[in-house]
Amino acid sequence: MHDLISIGELSRQTSLSQKALRIYDARGLLRPACTDERTGFRYYGREEIARSRRIALLRAIGMSLEQVGQVLDAPDGPSAAALVAQYWRHCEHSHHARVPLVAQLQEELMTGTQSTFALAHRTLPEQKVISIHGYADAAALPTFIPQACEELFDLLRKERLPLAGPPFVVFHSLVSEDAPGVVEVCAPTEGVVAPAGRIGVRLEPAHAEVYAAVRAADRSYPSVLGAHHAVAGWLQGHDRALSGPAREIDHPNSLDPTPDALISDVAYPHLCGRACNTLPTTAWPDPRWTDR
Template structure:
């Protein structure tokens, strides 16, 4: 049997993958060695694993994560094609988002400020919310928002409770390529619910907030970043003081909306600027 197996060096030579990459794929269960010498730890691979290693390298070059590669390689036929199509759509969406980010960066870095048109104000009453929190970067944000929302909806269903308003996400810290929040996803409810597992319950205080409506065609991290910047610039320009964390409010039509439909608001609670002090007249007047 040993004569049919090849060393990690031979596998590296045939696939142009480094020893480090091959060990990583083995440790992640993607390319487990056919045999590991219990005394020396030397890894040996079967001839059929050369093709699998090449497939992994091909998918990594296409930007696919190791977790997704594991799922795809275990799939068959039409399911493999479906997974590849989904990855292509995600890559195209990410590329479009990066182009939008570059355009916005160019606008800001060449002297343009965030547009502040369309900012409105509203009063938000006190409300009870079921919430869950996580640390997530920009790349993982869409997945986290979907997962967190499903978790909260499941909790509400089990409790026989319903929503009393749109779901919203509170950004307790910056979310970016290198910053991971945290982000708190909240589901308002007037019904009786108890904390359990990753879901907590708290009271969101009443506040006044500035907000900017977002259309479906504006979704994506760069567009939302621009909206957050615009709300912040509007607050600063009016002398208002932030009284809470910035947030995004998501309306139920998000998944089915047309590009021009209003699907979300970017908002920030604030305390109005104090009135300007009265100007005193000349002494003795």
């Protein structure tokens, strides 16, 4: 016991609160060297002191408790360092993705204008689509969407059916970093096709929509929120009621990595009204798809 220190002393040495140390104990991140059976007091040795300081550093760079645990449980130093490097690359990417949002917000606050996005309006006919529903948060979308698209394309190839328009993703509920939601990946087609496995078949209703084209640099979350904010804000400002959930629609060049390439649209279906006459009207189907 002479080489052990109390939880209060450990808190003073590491700047971790006693509450945090108890949470780390409960989560299995930092067990005390021993606990007095009579009083319940926790005591910590040199190994626990070193581990607590490492936890403090990992928390200081913003890691969640789950991520901290993964680093602490890594089999060796290089593996732990690789996890930290991976986490920090994600942080840098996320920070970079927020830069356009900061600029957009500053512009709106300074000028009172709602958006610098060029908005347009179009009317879409009824479409038959094959689709896959999933439940995903923002971090899972870059994996879920391509996988679902490939499954849909495989079915079209198997049935020798055409892709009759741009693939699109419908957001049936809120999707964010903290809130997973229902997402539907859709591929328009023609001809007879039956449901297969998790792939369903439905008719996408005819509708009018307001949309904004999105650059490759802004497609990922959270940058793409700027386009959603612009379209939704315009509709709200012009008293246009939504007739369906938001969606993101691929352009034929959707994989173009050129930062300024326009690769997708953020679109919101709405109930028609004269207010839409203030926006440019574009044709459907997009000639970029019909010319393929």
